[in-house]
Amino acid sequence: MRLIRVSIENFKLLEDVVLDFSADPARPLTVIRAENGSGKTSVLYALLWGIFGMNGLPKEARSIRLTSSACPEGQPVEVSVRIDFDHLDDNEQSTRYRLIRSVTETPTANDKFDRPTEARLRLNRISSAGEDEVSAPESLLAKLLPLNLREIFFTNGDAVQTFITRESSQQAQEKVHRAIRSLLGLDAMRTAAEDLDVVARKMGSDAMKAGGSDTSALQKSYEDTDAQLAQCRADHTRFREQLDNMTDERSRKERELTALRVNGDLDDINTQLNRIRASATGLESAQTNMLVRMRDLVRSDACSWAFLDVPLTRAIDRLNELADRNVIPGTSVEVLVDRLELGVCICGEQLSVGSDHRRHVEDLRDEQKSVSESSERLTSLFHQARAWQAEETARRNKGDDFNARRRAVLVDYTKNRDLLALASREIALLEERRAAIDETRVQELTTAIARIDKQTAEHYEKLGELGGRTIQLEERLEEQRRQLDTIEKAAQISDKLILRRDVARDLQNLASKTLSALEHDYVLKVSQRMNTLFMQIVGSDPEFDAGVFTGVHIDERFNIVVDTHGGRRLDTDFELNGASQRALTMSFIWALMEVSGTSAPRIIDTPLGMVAGGVKTRMVDTVTKPADENGTDFQVVLLLTRSEVRDVEDLLDERAGVVRTLSCSKDYPVDLKYPWGVDHPVVRTCLCNHRQSCRVCARVYDEQHGIDFRDLEARV
Secondary structure (H helix, E strand, C coil), X not given: CEEEEEEEXXXXXXXXXXXXXXXXXXXXXXXXXXXCCCCHHHHHHHHXXXXXXXXXXCHHHCCCCCECCCCCCCCCEEEEEEEEEEEECCCCCEEEEEEEEEEEEEECHHXXXXXXXXXXXXXXEEECCEEEECCCHHHHHHHXXXXXXXXXHEEEHHHHHHHCCCCCHHHHHHHHHHHHHHHXXXXXXXXXXXXXHHHHHHHHHHHHHCCCHHHHHHHHHHHHHHHHHHHHHHHXXXXXXXXXXXXXXXXXXXXXXXXXXXXXXXXXXXXXXXXXXXXXXXXXXXXXXXXXHHHHHHHCHHHHHHHHHHHHHHHHHHHHHHHXXXXXXXXXXXXXXXXXXXXXXXXCCECCXXXXXXXXXXXXXXXXXXXXXXXXXXXXXXXXXXXHHHHHHXXXXXXXXXXXXXXXXXXXXXXXXXXXXXXXXXXXXXXXXXXXXXXXXXHHHHHHHHHHHHHHHHHHHHHHHHHHHHHHHHHHHHHHHHHHHHHHHHCCCCHXXXXXXXXXXXXXXXXXXXXXXXXXXXXXXXHHHHHHHHHHHXXXXXXXXXXXXXXXXXXXXXXXXXXXXXXXXXXXXXXXXXXXXXXXXXXXXXXXXXXXXXXXXXXXXXXXXXXXXXXXXXXXXXXXXXCCCCCXXXXXXXXXXXXHHCCCHHHHHHHEEEEEEEEEXXXXXXXXXXXXXXXXXXXXXXXXXXXXXXXXXXXXXXXXXXXXXXXXXXXX
């Protein structure tokens, strides 16, 4: 099967989107470039819905509306997906088809909807004479693209580990096994072997009936024993597989439990937290006291002397000079007052009231009063300053001046601050460790491991019983076989019946052995090719001791296994990064397609997320390389973001036969550069390739990535 074109109407934001696909074997790649939220996944889901119906969508998407949430309530909307494709049959004849799946959906309140349970499906065969409708379209589609293989043909990059995860190893095993059986045609062989077994039993029963009732009864007993033995062996295989799966599950849970316990014991962490928090509280109190000390120090006399030493000393020297000149302390006012009260001047002359001499002394008294106020202030300052200076001299002599106090308080503050910061970091670390310890999960894992251990013991006991039972049934069957051979020789049974029985047995045995050989050989071929592709993509040499990977393979239980040095296996969930998980899944899909010779589209959404550098280049090179002369033509569709395109532009130039770009109006004006003149979110397609942009798809950061802008609307 090869896609030619898809036309999508009203599926999510894809109101009217048409996409062509490359059908050129020399350039098998189609690139659909779109940023996050621009319709890549909607295109993938539209193709899945178009081909498989609602069952093709992920389970979580089957109950939600197909239409955009912007569609008005109560107005019916026709959702339609038309897919043109061709198919090359076993006779190398190519036939073109047109598939149309449609449904009417009416949006209602609260994002609900009304729509018929079944969509309408029409499949037309196109020829030069016109279009003929296929009478059983679902049957033909199931043959061309089986529903159980949709994850092979349509892959979501964010779910690449579906075939390799150990989260549910039994499901992963079944997916791998089912994919191999279906794509390699082994289901038909298995059905044939089962049918031949029924025929062989019927022929044997007919032959024994011809020998009489005793022969017929012994044959019936033989068949019952054979059926019991087959069931016993099947039970043994089933219990053995369950035991292996339980061992895998226990190892995974034990690793998770160990990872949780690495963070420590919850009670111990709480004890440490309480102790450190109490210490931090004391440190915070000490820090407050130190800040008070700093404040008081700044307000102290010592701080004034530290910053004003020179001007203060100069002022005190000036006061000393005034004292030396007897300007201070001032005492002349009291002398004059005394003389006036005595009525005798210091010169001995009488100071009679009204005399000129008395008036002169009174004037002198008044003049000295005004000088005395200033003198008193200076005198007071003189004595206080000398006291301050004496105190500062004493502090300096003792090494207790401002600078010394400042250094001491800063040392204490810095030490306290560092201790507080350390305590804060320890508290944050302990809280982080405590948050990482999910006690409920620890209990769940502990209980689960105990349950698995109990089930494991029960399974070993059951396997022992089944082993003993198998030996008994094998011995009984052998004894019944000898009895049948003896009776068969004595009874008059037609040679023709014996011959028919023997031929049926031989055919059934041949079919079973052929099926077993084919399954083993095909699995081995897929495993070997997967290993080659994976090691090529990740750029790993198995002989390089410092490398991580020594190879990958599919084991006898259909697990995809990653090998490393020392015979150890890597856990695909916990020990592989995202790029390696993608590389491993792609290698399996490509190997399976190549070995089976299946010509079908391989559509991958966001395949290069978390992939960069050489791995990115080698992955694109591997999955887009055209088939050689003996290979099967294939078609690959990659839905890529601009960041995924970056660094592989040259490969896309070489391999892509078709490139289209999807954009969404919701991104204007933050990311999208030009408005579209619409009043609701909608996705549009343009003809720009991975190196171009236009007025439909141009984004504000395109110039930084060397994307060539064309001033036009290159719409499809």
